[in-house]
Amino acid sequence: MKFIHAGDVHLGNPFSGLEGQLPEALKQMVHEATITAFIRLIDGAITESVDFVLFPGDLYNAAENSAHIQSIVNQQFNRLLAAKIPVYLSFGNHDFEADRRQHLPWPANVIVFSQQVETKSLTVKSGQHVAITGFSYQTQRQATRIIDDFPQKNHQFDYQIGMYHGSVGADGSPYAPFSVGDLLSKNYDYWALGHIHKRQTLNQRPFVGYSGNLQGLNLTETGSKGYYLVSDETGRLVPTFVDVAPVVWHEVTFNDVVDELDLIQRAQKLCDDEVGFWTINVSQKSHPEFTSRIASGLALEGLRANMAPNVWIVRLNLIDDYESAQISDTIDQQFWEESLVQLMSSFEVNDYLPNQVPFFVRDYFTTSAGKQLLRQRMTELISERRRSHEN
Numbered sequence: 001m002k003f004i005h006a007g008d009v010h011l012g013n014p015f016s017g018l019e020g021q022l023p024e025a026l027k028q029m030v031h032e033a034t035i036t037a038f039i040r041l042i043d044g045a046i047t048e049s050v051d052f053v054l055f056p057g058d059l060y061n062a063a064e065n066s067a068h069i070q071s072i073v074n075q076q077f078n079r080l081l082a083a084k085i086p087v088y089l090s091f092g093n094h095d096f097e098a099d100r101r102q103h104l105p106w107p108a109n110v111i112v113f114s115q116q117v118e119t120k121s122l123t124v125k126s127g128q129h130v131a132i133t134g135f136s137y138q139t140q141r142q143a144t145r146i147i148d149d150f151p152q153k154n155h156q157f158d159y160q161i162g163m164y165h166g167s168v169g170a171d172g173s174p175y176a177p178f179s180v181g182d183l184l185s186k187n188y189d190y191w192a193l194g195h196i197h198k199r200q201t202l203n204q205r206p207f208v209g210y211s212g213n214l215q216g217l218n219l220t221e222t223g224s225k226g227y228y229l230v231s232d233e234t235g236r237l238v239p240t241f242v243d244v245a246p247v248v249w250h251e252v253t254f255n256d257v258v259d260e261l262d263l264i265q266r267a268q269k270l271c272d273d274e275v276g277f278w279t280i281n282v283s284q285k286s287h288p289e290f291t292s293r294i295a296s297g298l299a300l301e302g303l304r305a306n307m308a309p310n311v312w313i314v315r316l317n318l319i320d321d322y323e324s325a326q327i328s329d330t331i332d333q334q335f336w337e338e339s340l341v342q343l344m345s346s347f348e349v350n351d352y353l354p355n356q357v358p359f360f361v362r363d364y365f366t367t368s369a370g371k372q373l374l375r376q377r378m379t380e381l382i383s384e385r386r387r388s389h390e391n
Helices: 024-031 033-048 067-082 180-184 260-268 288-296 298-305 330-346 359-364 368-390
Strands: 002-005 052-056 087-090 110-112 118-123 129-134 159-165 190-194 200-203 207-210 226-233 236-243 247-254 275-283 311-319
Touching: 002 033, 024 033, 033 067, 033 226, 052 129, 052 159, 052 190, 087 129, 087 159, 180 200, 180 207, 190 200, 207 236, 260 275, 260 298, 288 298, 288 311, 298 311
Parallel strands: 002 052, 052 087, 087 110, 129 159, 159 190, 190 207, 247 275, 275 311
Antiparallel strands: 002 226, 118 129, 200 207, 226 236
């Protein structure tokens, strides 16, 4: 048995904030990046002759979708129909009402999960019987513990797979909160998770994890992006990552940069065969004249003019060599620092900002400087809270 697990495709994402900056050669590629990644997934499914494809939420970037995007989805799912590959689809917090809005009819091979937990079944080419259990979001914020509605594994099936769009969290968290223990207690053979855009493994046996998104959507979503190709290996369902992103975001920090020529020479070594969007951080300790040119934007203009056509410098930041405040004794300090790192790895500040907040404010908090400010303030708050308890 073989299948694809692909969370958070986000078709229709506009890559906001780049349109006015990019050279013409890159604009079209960026505009079509999520579509290109999606088509590469379909190509892979057909080439590998998989038994089915799972999309655990946020196939679309929004509930309303253009006729162009719907037409592409329809065409690609019809390609899978011709190859006799079924698609199991659920909706997440971004596209939670997609099936209730005006939409082209789904091809016959597309099985859409309702807003209540339900189990679908199929028999794959090997003759194995598979159950797939999932649900679609009822609202944009799904604070109830949907995991409680998932049944225990039905042992009449050879494999039972859970599709779940949500995040680890306490009761009341806005995205279908669960714990890893909750999932493991169901005794399923694989959990195909969606919602977190960073590829993560929460448990190995059975596998519980996020495939991440197919295409990084902004400068914080760095590194290779794609889907999991999952194979049956002696009774275990084992995922292998497949990279399909046409545009890759990167972040690098250069220390002890002497001047602009030094910066350009270092940046030119970043070039490779892929299309790369780079955020470059430079220490404030550099020469004052150089740092003033960075602050004014002049250094960024010069840097962009000297890069290869497939490399675009999105940001050139000056950063402080900030060291976290000491939080008291070493054991507690280590605990808080580890907790802070874990929180910041999955925290999405835009989820907590109302729609009225201007784009430039949202954009700032996705940069290294914005994240650093958040981390610094959180560390200060922890220190203040500890001092108040000690007093």
